[in-house]
Amino acid sequence: MGxxxxxxxxxxxxxxARRYWWFVVPAGVVVLSVIxxxxxxxxxxxxxxxxxxxxxxxVGLDNYRKLLTDERFHxxxxxTLYFTALAVxxxxxxxxxxxxxxxxxFPLRGLARTIFILPMMATPVAVALVWTMMFHPQLGVLxxxxxxxxxxxxxxxxxxxxxxxxxxxxxxxxxxxLVMLIVLGGLASLPQDPYEAAKIDGAxxxxxxxxxxxxxxxxxxxxxxxxxxxxxxxAFDTIYVITQGxxxxxxxTINIFLYLQGFAYYNMGxxxxxxxxxxLLIVALASLLLWTRRRVKA
Amino acid sequence: xxxxxxxxxxxxAAGLLAAPALVESVGAxxxxxxxxxxGEKVEASLTANPRSSLLIQHQKEFEELxxxxxxxxxxxxxxxxxxxxxxxxxxxxxxxxxxISLHVSKRQVGRARWCTxxxxxxxxxxxxxxxxxxxxxxxGAVAYSTQADGRMxxxxxxxxxxxxYYNKELLASKGIAVPKTFDELYTAAxxxxxxxxxxxxxxxxxxxxxxxxxxxxxxxxxQQRDTVSPEMKLLTDTPDAVxxxxxxxxxxxxxxxxxxxxxNWNECQTTFMQGRAAFWIDGVGFAAPLEDPKRSRLxxxxxxxxxxxxxxxxxxxxxxxxxxxxxxxxxxxxASWYYLQWATGKANQLRYLTSGAGAPARAxxxxxxxxxxxxxxxREFFETLTQSSRIARPGLPEIVPVTEFRDTIxxxxxxxIGAGADIPAELKRATDxxxxxxxxxxxxx
Numbered sequence: 001m002g003x004x005x006x007x008x009x010x011x012x013x014x015x016x017a018r019r020y021w022w023f024v025v026p027a028g029v030v031v032l033s034v035i036x037x038x039x040x041x042x043x044x045x046x047x048x049x050x051x052x053x054x055x056x057x058x059v060g061l062d063n064y065r066k067l068l069t070d071e072r073f074h075x076x077x078x079x080t081l082y083f084t085a086l087a088v089x090x091x092x093x094x095x096x097x098x099x100x101x102x103x104x105x106f107p108l109r110g111l112a113r114t115i116f117i118l119p120m121m122a123t124p125v126a127v128a129l130v131w132t133m134m135f136h137p138q139l140g141v142l143x144x145x146x147x148x149x150x151x152x153x154x155x156x157x158x159x160x161x162x163x164x165x166x167x168x169x170x171x172x173x174x175x176x177x178l179v180m181l182i183v184l185g186g187l188a189s190l191p192q193d194p195y196e197a198a199k200i201d202g203a204x205x206x207x208x209x210x211x212x213x214x215x216x217x218x219x220x221x222x223x224x225x226x227x228x229x230x231x232x233x234x235a236f237d238t239i240y241v242i243t244q245g246x247x248x249x250x251x252x253t254i255n256i257f258l259y260l261q262g263f264a265y266y267n268m269g270x271x272x273x274x275x276x277x278x279x280l281l282i283v284a285l286a287s288l289l290l291w292t293r294r295r296v297k298a
Numbered sequence: 299x300x301x302x303x304x305x306x307x308x309x310x311a312a313g314l315l316a317a318p319a320l321v322e323s324v325g326a327x328x329x330x331x332x333x334x335x336x337g338e339k340v341e342a343s344l345t346a347n348p349r350s351s352l353l354i355q356h357q358k359e360f361e362e363l364x365x366x367x368x369x370x371x372x373x374x375x376x377x378x379x380x381x382x383x384x385x386x387x388x389x390x391x392x393x394x395x396x397x398i399s400l401h402v403s404k405r406q407v408g409r410a411r412w413c414t415x416x417x418x419x420x421x422x423x424x425x426x427x428x429x430x431x432x433x434x435x436x437x438g439a440v441a442y443s444t445q446a447d448g449r450m451x452x453x454x455x456x457x458x459x460x461x462x463y464y465n466k467e468l469l470a471s472k473g474i475a476v477p478k479t480f481d482e483l484y485t486a487a488x489x490x491x492x493x494x495x496x497x498x499x500x501x502x503x504x505x506x507x508x509x510x511x512x513x514x515x516x517x518x519x520x521q522q523r524d525t526v527s528p529e530m531k532l533l534t535d536t537p538d539a540v541x542x543x544x545x546x547x548x549x550x551x552x553x554x555x556x557x558x559x560x561x562n563w564n565e566c567q568t569t570f571m572q573g574r575a576a577f578w579i580d581g582v583g584f585a586a587p588l589e590d591p592k593r594s595r596l597x598x599x600x601x602x603x604x605x606x607x608x609x610x611x612x613x614x615x616x617x618x619x620x621x622x623x624x625x626x627x628x629x630x631x632x633a634s635w636y637y638l639q640w641a642t643g644k645a646n647q648l649r650y651l652t653s654g655a656g657a658p659a660r661a662x663x664x665x666x667x668x669x670x671x672x673x674x675x676x677r678e679f680f681e682t683l684t685q686s687s688r689i690a691r692p693g694l695p696e697i698v699p700v701t702e703f704r705d706t707i708x709x710x711x712x713x714x715i716g717a718g719a720d721i722p723a724e725l726k727r728a729t730d731x732x733x734x735x736x737x738x739x740x741x742x743x
Contacts, residue, residue, distance in 0.1 A: 052383050053383055053406055053410040137557035138496055156557075159557065243560065244505065246505045246506045247504070248713055249709055265701060
C-alpha cells in the first residue's frame with residue numbers, strides 16, 4: 001500500500017510546483033535586483049573606462065591588464081593577506097582559550113564574561129576614534145602605560161613597520177569575543193560521556209583536551225574561522241578611520257585601495273575590476289574553508 | 299542758538315546730495331519681493347563644519363523673510379564630495395543647493411557643468427536684493443569661484459588661509475622673534491626643539507594626502523610657486539619642488555615630534571594645544587579650538603598668529619575655499635538663489651568671522667570694528683587674516699584628479715621625511731606616476 005503512494009508523490013509535487021510557481025516570483029525578483037543585477041552591472045563597468053562626471057567607453061579587459069602591472073594593487077593585496085592572516089589566527093587562539101576559561105565555573109564568571117564580550121558591541125568607527133587618540137605617540141595613554149612599566153614608547157600607527165600589527169591589535173580586541181561566543185556555544189553542547197570514559201582510562205586534562213575537546217569542537221572552530229576570515233578580508237572602517245591607509249601606503253589594504261579608486265578618484269571602471277578580482281579571492285578562500293569544514297565533519 | 303559752522307553746512311549739503319540715492323536705495327529695498335517664492339522648499343546639501351552649523355542654526359531667519367522652507371543636511375566633507383558627485387552624475391540630484399570645496403571639486407563641477415552660472419542672477423535686479431552688494435566679495439574669492447571659461451558657477455562662501463600659529467610662551471622663553479622666512483622658521487624651530495622635554499619646534503601634517511597642502515606652503519615661496527604650469531604640465535620634480543620638499547622634510551624630521559609622518563590636522567592640533575610644539579602651519583579655522591579654554595592649554599593669549607613665512611622668491615600663503623552652487627537640474631532655481639543670497643549675506647559672513655568658524659569671503663566683515671573688538675579672538679588674529687588675504691594663492695592645482703594628485707605626491711612627501719630619503723628620486727617617481735593620470739584627464743577635458 002505504501003509503495004504506490006510514494007511513487008505518486010513526485011508527480012503530485014511537480015503538479016504542485018507548476019501550479020504555484022509564481023509564489024517564488026517575489027523572491028526571484030529580489031534576488032535578481034539586489035544580487036544578480038548589481039553583479040552583472042559591476043562586470044559591465046569593469047569592461048569600461050568609467051569616470052563619474054567624465055563619461056565612459058568600452059575598454060574590454062584593459063582594466064584587468066592594468067591590475068597585473070599596478071604595483072600599488074599588488075602591495076595592497078599582499079597587505080590584505082598579511083592583515084587577514086594575523087587578524088584571524090590571533091582571535092582564534094585567544095577566543096578558544098577564552099571559551100575554555102569561561103566554560104569553567106568560578107566566582108563572578110557572568111560579570112567577567114559580560115566584560116569580555118563588551119568590545120564586540122561597540123560601533124567600529126567609535127572604537128577606531130578612541131584607539132586613534134590612545135595611539136598618539138606623545139599624548140596617548142598607551143605610550144604613557146609603556147613608559148610607566150619602564151618600556152620604550154612605540155610609534156604604533158605612526159610607523160610603517162608597526163602599523164599593520166597595531167591595526168591587528170584593534171581587530172583582535174574587537175572580535176575575539178565573537179570567536180569566544182561561538183566556541184563557548186560548542187563547548188556547552190559537548191557530550192560528557194567521552195570525558196567520563198577518558199577519566200576512567202586515566203587520561204590527563206591535556207590529553208582529554210587534545211583528543212576529545214578539540215576534535216568535537218572542530219566544526220564550531222571552522223565556523224568561527226570562516227566568519228573571521230570573511231570579516232578580516234573585508235575590514236575597512238577601522239583601518240580607514242585610524243590610518244586612511246597611511247603612513248604613506250603602508251596600511252593600504254585592498255578595501256582602502258578599492259574605496260580610493262571608486263569614491264576618491266572616481267575610476268568606477270577600474271574599481272569594478274578590483275571588486276571582481278577581490279570577489280574571486282574571497283570565493284576561493286571561502287570554498288577552501290567550506291571544503292575543510294566538510295572534511296572535518298566527515 | 300548755536301551757530302552754523304562751515305563743517306555743519308558741508309555735512310548738510312552732503313546729506314542733501316546723498317538723499318536721492320538713499321531714497322532710491324530704500325525704495326528699491328522695499329520694492330524687492332523677498333516673498334516671491336513663498337511656499338517653495340529648497341533642499342541644501344552642505345558639508346559638515348561650523349559654518350554649515352551656523353547656517354542651519356539661523357535658517358529660520360531666512361524662512362521668515364522669504365516664506366521658503368529649507369531642508370538642509372550637513373555631511374562630513376569627504377563623504378559629501380562623493381555624494382554630490384554621484385548624485386550629479388545620476389542626472390537627478392536630490393538637492394537644489396550644494397556646498398563645494400573649490401580646492402578639490404571646482405574643475406570637476408565646472409567641466410561637467412553641474413551648476414548654474416550665477417552671474418545672470420546677480421545682474422538681474424528682480425532676482426537680487428539691492429543690499430546684496432556683490433562688490434563686497436573679495437576679488438580673490440570671486441576669481442576662485444570663476445571657471446576658466448568665465449562661468450561663475452558658484453558663489454564664494456568661505457576662504458581658508460594657511461597661517462602660522464605659534465606658542466608665545468615657548469618663543470619668549472628663548473627670546474626668539476616671530477620668523478618671517480622659512481629659513482628663519484627652521485632656525486627658530488630647531489632652537490626650540492628639546493625631545494627630552496617632549497617639546498618640539500614644529501608640528502605639521504605628515505599623513506599622505508593631507509601633507510600636500512602644507513608642502514604647497516613652501517612651494518608657493520619659490521620662483522615657480524605652482525604645482526602645475528598654465529599648460530597643465532606637472533612641476534613636482536623641479537629644483538624648486540626639491541627645495542620645498544627638503545625644507546618640509548627637515549622641519550618635520552628634525553624639529554617635529556616622532557611619528558609625525560602619520561599626523562593629520564587633528565594630531566597636530568592636539569600636540570600644539572597641549573603646548574608641545576612651538577610652530578604649526580595650518581588652516582585659519584583652528585583658531586577656535588586653540589582659544590577654547592576647555593580644550594586648549596594655550597587659550598587666553600598664549601597663541602600667536604602670523605602670516606605664513608616667505609620663501610626665497612615669493613611670499614604667499616595657501617588659499618582654499620568653499621562656495622555654494624545651484625544644481626543645473628533644480629526646479630527651484632529662484633528660491634535657491636534667494637537662499638544663496640541669504641547664506642552668503644553680510645550678517646552670516648560676520649557670524650563666521652566673530653565665532654571663529656572661518657574667514658568670510660566678504661570684505662565688509664573684516665571692517666566691522668565693533669564686532670572685532672567684542673570677539674574672543676585677539677586683534678592679531680584678524681590682522682593675520684587681512685594680511686593673508688593679500689598674499690593668498692591657491693594651494694592645490696585646479697585639475698580634476700586632485701585627490702589622486704594629493705595621494706601620489708603625498709606618498710612621496712611621507713617617504714621624504716624618512717632619514718636618508720632620496721628626495722629628487724621620490725619626487726620623480728611620484729611625478730612619473732601621476733603624469734599619465736593628468737594627461738588622460740586633460741585629454742577628456
